[in-house]
Amino acid sequence: MTTQASSPVSGPARGGDVLLRVEDLVKHFPVKSSQLVHRGPRDYVHAVDGVSLEIRKGETLGLVGETGCGKSTLARCVARLYDITSGRIEFEGIDITRLPASKMRPLRREMQMIFQDPYGSLNPRRRVGSIIGDPFAIHRTASGADRKRRVQHLMELVGLNPEHYNRFPAEFSGGQRQRIGVARALAFSPKLIICDEPVSALDVSIQAQIINLLADLQSELGLTYIFIAHDLSVVRHVSDRVAVMYLGKITEQAPVEQMWAHPRHPYTDALLSAVPVPDPASLDRRERIILVGDVPSPINPPSGCRFHPRCPKAQQKCVDEVPEFIPRLGDEAAHLTACHFPVADGEDISKARPAISADLRVVESSIPEGSLTGISGGDGP
Amino acid sequence: MALLQVDDLHVSFRTDDGIVEAVRGVSFDIDPGQTLGIVGESGSGKSVATQTIMGLTRGARVSGRALFEGRDLLNMKPEELQQVRGVKIGMIFQDPLSSLHPFYKVGWQIVEMIRLHETVSKEQARARAIDLLKLVGIPQADRRVDDYPHQFSGGMRQRAMIAMAMALSPALLIADEPTTALDVTVQAQVLQVINRLQREFGTAVVLITHDLGVIADVADEVVVMYGGMVMEQADRMTTFAAYHHPYTEGLLQSLPAYGGERARLRPIAGQPPSPINPSPGCPFAARCPYVMDRCRTEMPPLAAAGTELGHRSACWLPHDRGTREGLRRKVIGQSLPVSAEA
Numbered sequence: 001m002t003t004q005a006s007s008p009v010s011g012p013a014r015g016g017d018v019l020l021r022v023e024d025l026v027k028h029f030p031v032k033s034s035q036l037v038h039r040g041p042r043d044y045v046h047a048v049d050g051v052s053l054e055i056r057k058g059e060t061l062g063l064v065g066e067t068g069c070g071k072s073t074l075a076r077c078v079a080r081l082y083d084i085t086s087g088r089i090e091f092e093g094i095d096i097t098r099l100p101a102s103k104m105r106p107l108r109r110e111m112q113m114i115f116q117d118p119y120g121s122l123n124p125r126r127r128v129g130s131i132i133g134d135p136f137a138i139h140r141t142a143s144g145a146d147r148k149r150r151v152q153h154l155m156e157l158v159g160l161n162p163e164h165y166n167r168f169p170a171e172f173s174g175g176q177r178q179r180i181g182v183a184r185a186l187a188f189s190p191k192l193i194i195c196d197e198p199v200s201a202l203d204v205s206i207q208a209q210i211i212n213l214l215a216d217l218q219s220e221l222g223l224t225y226i227f228i229a230h231d232l233s234v235v236r237h238v239s240d241r242v243a244v245m246y247l248g249k250i251t252e253q254a255p256v257e258q259m260w261a262h263p264r265h266p267y268t269d270a271l272l273s274a275v276p277v278p279d280p281a282s283l284d285r286r287e288r289i290i291l292v293g294d295v296p297s298p299i300n301p302p303s304g305c306r307f308h309p310r311c312p313k314a315q316q317k318c319v320d321e322v323p324e325f326i327p328r329l330g331d332e333a334a335h336l337t338a339c340h341f342p343v344a345d346g347e348d349i350s351k352a353r354p355a356i357s358a359d360l361r362v363v364e365s366s367i368p369e370g371s372l373t374g375i376s377g378g379d380g381p
Numbered sequence: 382m383a384l385l386q387v388d389d390l391h392v393s394f395r396t397d398d399g400i401v402e403a404v405r406g407v408s409f410d411i412d413p414g415q416t417l418g419i420v421g422e423s424g425s426g427k428s429v430a431t432q433t434i435m436g437l438t439r440g441a442r443v444s445g446r447a448l449f450e451g452r453d454l455l456n457m458k459p460e461e462l463q464q465v466r467g468v469k470i471g472m473i474f475q476d477p478l479s480s481l482h483p484f485y486k487v488g489w490q491i492v493e494m495i496r497l498h499e500t501v502s503k504e505q506a507r508a509r510a511i512d513l514l515k516l517v518g519i520p521q522a523d524r525r526v527d528d529y530p531h532q533f534s535g536g537m538r539q540r541a542m543i544a545m546a547m548a549l550s551p552a553l554l555i556a557d558e559p560t561t562a563l564d565v566t567v568q569a570q571v572l573q574v575i576n577r578l579q580r581e582f583g584t585a586v587v588l589i590t591h592d593l594g595v596i597a598d599v600a601d602e603v604v605v606m607y608g609g610m611v612m613e614q615a616d617r618m619t620t621f622a623a624y625h626h627p628y629t630e631g632l633l634q635s636l637p638a639y640g641g642e643r644a645r646l647r648p649i650a651g652q653p654p655s656p657i658n659p660s661p662g663c664p665f666a667a668r669c670p671y672v673m674d675r676c677r678t679e680m681p682p683l684a685a686a687g688t689e690l691g692h693r694s695a696c697w698l699p700h701d702r703g704t705r706e707g708l709r710r711k712v713i714g715q716s717l718p719v720s721a722e723a
Contacts, residue, residue, distance in 0.1 A: 066564040067535070173652045174423075203422035203591065208635040208648030215645070230564060233594075237637035237646070274569040276594030278636055280617050283598055290573055291566045293520060294534040362520060 016057040019192060019224050020078065025051045025087035027070075027077050031299060046298050047073040049248035050087075052325075057191070060218070060225040062239030062256065064232060064271070066295050069245040071228050075194045078226070079111055080104060092191070109139060109188035114181050116197035121181055122169040128155075128180055129165035135187035154183040158213060175206035182213065186221070194226045199234060211238060232275045236260060241334070244268050247298055247306040250325065254335035264328050264337035266349055267307045273350070287350040293362030305339065309361045313341050314354035382451070383410035384553055384585050385434075390445035392426070392433045399657040403429040403441075405609040408683070411602075413552065416579065416586045418600025418617075420593060420632075424653050426609035427589050431555050435472065436462045449553070468498050471546030471584075473539070475558040480542055481530040487541050488514070488526030494548050513544040517574050536567035540574060547578055554578075557589045572599055593632060597621055602691070605629050608654050608664025611683055615692040625686040625694035625705060628665045634713075647713075663695070670712050671698055 028044040048070045055061050063071045076082045078089060080096060088097050091107060099107070115121045122131055133151045136142040142150055152162035158179040169177055178198065185193055195214070199207040211234065217223055229235050235242060236256055243253040244267065252265040263269040270289040277283060291310050296302055302309050308318040317340050327335055328342040343349055354361055392404035404426040411417045421427040432438050434447045434454055447454040449465065457465070466472070474480055482490060491510040495501060501509075507526070514522035517540040530538060539559065546554055556575065560568035576599060579586055590596060596603055596617070603620040605613045605628065613626035624630055631649035638644070651668040660666070666676040675697055686694035687702050699705055 066566060175652070203653075204593070204632060204635045205422065205649035206652075208637075208646035211637070212646050212648065232565065233637045270566060274565040276568075276572075276592070276598040278593035278597045278621060278633065280597045280621050288569060290569050292518075294536050294567065 018054050019057045019092060020053070020055040021088075021090040022051060022053040022074075022078060023088040023090075025074065025077060025089065026085045027073055027082060028085045043299050046248050046301055048077060049301070051245075051248075051250055053243065053250070053253075055192070055224060055226065057224055058218070058222055059240040060227050060238050062235035062242040063226060063228045063245065064230065064235050064242060065245035066230075066271075068247075068295055068298060070248040070298070071245050072196055074245070075113070075196055075226060075228055079113055079194055080108075081113075105139075109135070110191045111194070112185035112188075112190040112192070113194045113196060114178075114185050114198045116200050119169075119174075119177065119201075122177060124169050127166050127168060128160075128172070131169070132180060132183045132187070135184065139188070141188075150187075151183075154186055157186065157217070158183045159209075173206075174202055175209055178202060178206075178210050179213065182210075182217070186217070189221060190223070192224045192226070194228070196228045197230065198227075200229060200231065207234070214238070232272065233277070244271065247295060247301050249306060249338065250336075251307065251339070252335075252337045253325075254331070258332070258335045262329075262331065262335070262345055264331065264335070264342040265307075265339045266311050266313050266341075266343055266352075269343050269349060270312075287348055289350045296362075308354075308356065312349050312352040312354060313343075314356050314361065315341065316356055317341075319356055319360055383448075384413045384415075384450065385587075386410040386446075386448040387430075387434065388446040388448075390430055390433065390447065391443065392429050392438060393442045394438075394440065395442075396657075401656045402659055403609055403656055404433065405659065406445075407606070407609070407611055409604050409611065409614065411553070411585050411587060413585050414579065414583045416588060416599055416601045418596040418603045419587065419589045419606060420591065420596050420603060421606035422591055422632075422653060424608075424656060425606040426656075427606045428557055430606075431557060431587060431589060435466055435470065435555065467494070467546075467551075468549050469551050469553065471549070471551040471554045473542050473546050473554065473556040473559045475561050481538060481545075483530055486527050486529055487533065488528075491541075491545050491548055494545055498549055509548070510544075513548055514541065516547075516578070517541070517544045518570065519544075536563055536570065539563060539567075539571055543571070543574060543578070547582070547584070550582055551584060553585045553587065555587045555589075558591070559588070560595060561590070561592070568595070575599070593621075593636065605632070608659060609656060610664060610680075611695065612665065613686075613692075613694045613696075614683070615687075615689060619687065619689045619692050623687055623689065623692075623702070625692070625698070625700065626665075626696050627669045627671050627698070630709070631668070631670075663697075671708065673697060 025048055027048040028046055031043040031045060051074055065071050077084045084097065088095060096104065096107060129148065129151050132154055133147050136147045136150060152165060155162045160176060160179050199210050202210060218225065227235065227238050239256045242256050242259045243250050246267050252268045260272065263272055270291050273286065273289045293310055296309060304320050305318040305323050308314040311318065323338045323340045325336050325338040327333055328337045329344060387410065388408050390404055390407045394401045394403060407430050409417065419427045429438060433441060433443055443455055488507065488510045491513060492503065492506040495506040495509060511522050511526050514526055519525050519537055519540060533541060560571050563571060575586060578584055588600060600617050602616055604611055605626065607628050612628045613624060620629065634647040635649060637646060649668050654664050654667065661680065662677040663680055666672050681695050681697045683693045683695040686692050686700040698708060
């Protein structure tokens with residue numbers, strides 16, 4: 001990691017007033033019990049467990065974390081596709097947490113989602129023009145020739161040929177189908193678009209086309225994005241700020257260049273070091289932090305800091321106390337980390353070993369290097 | 382001598398829409414202990430090529446040769462192939478859940494695999510299964526050996542698959558997108574396991590992936606495929622730093638730069654070609670910023686390029702390094718058509 005003093009956040013200083021505010025959001029899902037007669041307290045999946053966020057107008061917030069960390073659930077809660085367990089969501093200063101469906105409907109036009117699977121989110125039996133025109137039909141804002149004109153305008157906006165109005169989804173390639181999804185989301189000039197892995201299913205050359213499209217639309221229409229992706233190089237490219245989630249909590253949040261230059265949470269550090277970059281020379285130089293084990297179950301998340309069973313720097317305090325989410329090691333106010341023992345600049349944690357007892361951490365069975373030959377069968381090399 | 386030598390492999394399928402020419406004359410070889418990375422986008426033919434070599438493409442029309450330890454895999458009888466597949470050539474696929482039987486314990490599946498091909502007692506086979514699970518980093522392997530596949534997480538299943546593929550110490554491991562479904566942290570674990578097995582057993586690995594980062598991490602030699610053909614082949618450093626083919630260039634340019642500023646990305650314009658009735662010219666011609674008239678009618682041969690030994694490129698552009706570099710500066714200097722539709 002570079003230790004040189006970083007220049008002020010590079011890239012355009014986007015971000016004005018707060019568009020969306022999330023306070024202490026909690027979403028628990030009950031676990032279906034296989035017992036006929038239910039005994040004892042019910043189990044819950046702690047999908048999102050106390051997340052607070054602010055998103056400013058015109059910015060892109062990247063949301064990253066491993067499978068099951070709760071990033072998609074958080075996004076769906078924000079869009080009110082799920083009812084939340086507790087907490088508060090404000091959109092443009094209006095508390096939408098318990099808004100009834102009738103009051104929510106006009107707000108839905110301003111908050112749209114784009115999904116990962118462009119195949120799964122388009123009805124194969126309907127023509128593209130009518131799919132993109134759906135929002136106009138549902139909200140009864142345009143019909144007939146007017147609707148067609150507006151749909152064709154949207155198709156042009158996202159780089160589709162408006163003459164393909166009457167084609168079926170199957171006649172489009174993967175990248176073009178994602179453009180259809182983008183066009184549909186743009187129908188009502190929304191303020192916020194939640195992109196849930198929008199380019200993960202696409203080949204790299206097509207992925208780059210969609211990322212450029214989203215960037216163009218943002219600058220033309222002043223859109224705000226929440227961008228969820230597991231590809232960290234994509235997140236780095238598109239985001240102004242990044243939040244890292246682990247087991248339902250945000251562990252670190254920072255302006256994008258800060259995050260990459262000074263990752264404070266050992267989890268962020270491990271995540272960033274695990275990305276294979278397409279540059280053999282830098283890969284060979286880099287110390288990689290390999291985490292042990294998998295993400296624990298969100299039904300009974302670990303005590304204290306939830307990352308402690310896998311953390312190379314874990315100590316007893318991490319087991320006992322939930323770390324505060326505050327600036328650490330003299331970071332700027334926008335760089336927040338929930339860790340008792342944050343990673344200092346230039347510190348190499350790839351060789352660090354946790355100082356907690358073995359039954360509190362994930363331990364892998366292993367065989368010492370060089371002793372494998374005993375395993376191979378009769379005609380092994 | 383090469384461990385596996387593939388010569389002029391063609392694979393086509395008859396479909397309702399016409400004949401799909403999935404692989405059109407692919408050649409490569411791999412030495413013992415080497416890692417060959419095959420990279421390409423969907424539809425490039427990278428998976429079909431390797432599946433055909435393993436006899437897993439039923440109903441396909443196949444021609445060419447695939448010599449493994451001197452014997453042609455494409456001409457083997459099914460019984461003969463069974464003595465090679467899984468024994469001398471291990472396989473790992475993207476989705477481990479569909480490769481592990483849900484009804485049987487993970488350990489039992491490894492034990493059966495060993496006992497099918499070797500005369501060892503159940504106890505010996507079980508001990509080896511536990512060692513294999515330990516080897517791939519399954520926690521508490523002596524207990525987890527009696528778990529069912531659904532009790533394993535995604536990363537653990539993939540590692541169990543590797544354990545099974547390595548059970549008979551194959552000379553070659555074919556890994557088709559082995560980490561695509563996994564998170565980056567788990568991907569790093571799995572790549573580390575494959576790397577260690579290779580170091581200690583001297584296994585050769587064919588790694589098929591669309592992820593250039595993974596290729597940069599583990600491959601010794603890289604084959605870049607497009608439209609069922611090999612576009613370029615070179616060692617790892619050359620592929621990333623001194624590539625010749627415009628498609629390789631396009632792939633690398635499409636990626637968000639890892640350390641760089643947030644410039645606009647440079648996607649490859651247009652869409653991949655249809656595998657039905659491919660044009661006689663270069664399959665990349667329609668999307669290539671360097672395209673010349675000749676490219677549309679005549680497919681260039683895979684010929685020596687640049688200064689590195691073994692670097693080959695199927696492109697009509699000058700193969701001399703300096704001239705190619707001059708052209709690159711000229712073309713990349715202009716603005717490429719972005720978010721254009723074919």
